[in-house]
Amino acid sequence: MSDNGFTSNEMMTIAASRALKSADVCFVGIGAPSAACNIARLTHAPDITLIYESGTIGTAPNVLPLSIGDGELCDTAVTTVSVPEMFRYWLQGGRVTIGFLGAAQIDRFGNINTTVIGDYDAPKTRLPGGGGAPEIASSCGEIFITLKQSRRSMVDKIDFFTSFGHGEGGDHRERLGITTKGPTLMVTDLAVWKPDPVTREFTVVSMHPGVTREMVQAECGWTVRFADQLEETPAPTETELKTLRDLNARTKAAHSGGKSGEAA
């Protein structure tokens, strides 16, 4: 807890939630994106349509799911479709306005790696892989990204292109025939970033309360660009903080329920 009365993780989730609107149809990645999307739904965007790749459309979970396929998502959804239908009709069909992704490793152009650290054929660390991300990144209208900053995660060069952001920057997406916008927003625990309109390099447009340029640079593996008009992210409101903390408390209680793992 900082002297602000909120943690940097809380600030990250809340700042990310603010980017979503009631009119959005959002494909939700597990983890940090899931928290942000549900805070949006529980605060200023009650009519947002949340979609998880397990096939649940218009879901409104009371607790955050541990996986993308928890029963809670199906119970509270408008409808649940098969996974082929999800990827063919709804994602590839162009029905999703925003894809909200996390990242193990990201570069300045919003290219994401969740596949391997090191060489693909002889990896230092084998990560889970892309799941839905390669097509989420190209089929959603635009992409929001949220992750905690560190020099390990924000790197000059990613080890593998799991999903394509702006490639080498500029008009790289257009050159590959991709018609969607790609990454338009990144929210970290320290700042809000948006791509430069020409180079597409992520640029800090707003720093969270109490954060300095040096702090942002210290946790980023490339030389950070800051916007000329640098703003301060508004601190979480009481309502936002209470909603997030209540959600986290409900989630923690739900996931530690039952006898643990004597026969997993």
Next chain:
Amino acid sequence: MAQFMTLPEAVAQNLKSGDTAAFEGFTHLIPHASAHEAIRQGVKDLTLVRMTPDVIYDQLIGVGAVRKLIFSYAGNPGVGLLRRVRDSVENGWPHRIEIEEHSHAAMANAYEAGAAGLPFAVFRGYKGAGLPGVNKNIRAVTCPFTGEELAAVPAIRPDVSFIHAQKADRNGNVLVEGIVGVQKEAVLAARRSVVTVEEIVDDLDAHPNSCVLPGWAVTAISLVPGGAHPSYAHGYYPRDNASYIAWDKIAADRDTFLAWMKDNVLDARPEDFADRVKHLRSAA
């Protein structure tokens, strides 16, 4: 027509060493009991197919039953990485598996192509992504009408698919409800199929548009209450998230893993699954 039999019989009759097998389930209805039975029967040299290999594939790979893995997301969802998969890929323990890696969209389309009797699946995908550079089964086709270049992957045609479902009626018709994943496609794409169910009933009581697999499209059905645990069966018991969290520690160490496998798989029986979900049922 589906035949009712015990799970050991169903696995023995339908899964052989060297087979390509899919144990499907998208978080929900994962056929844990079938995978454990396969491990007990000592099947080897499998090519395993699954969109989201999680704990059971970690187990099958950890005991050395697997030659190749075809997949799109190998993680313990919400918890972390699959440590037995990592140990195989990174350190070659107990041996190095071959991997063929896709995206979810590719795998979902490939199952559907398999069910549809097509040789390959076509979709708009992999643009700018790295996987086509490391997987020779990701190729491109040009639309004959628009000239658009699209991704193509081979259809998935398992020798046998295993799924878990809520219930079957006495004619072997199977009802799958909730998050249905790719279970229907996995069964229809496969040459043989084994379905474990929570219960066998007189009447499925299914809505006209429910996901029902007719008995004549299924090879074998085994009654295994709790057979998805620690995955879940919608309407019967919830996901045992605590067990998924616990798995991370169990799988982190080779000896701990092997000891756990002996106690909970090799020395256990399909009937044990019913006990494992008892404490969860009230929460369903």
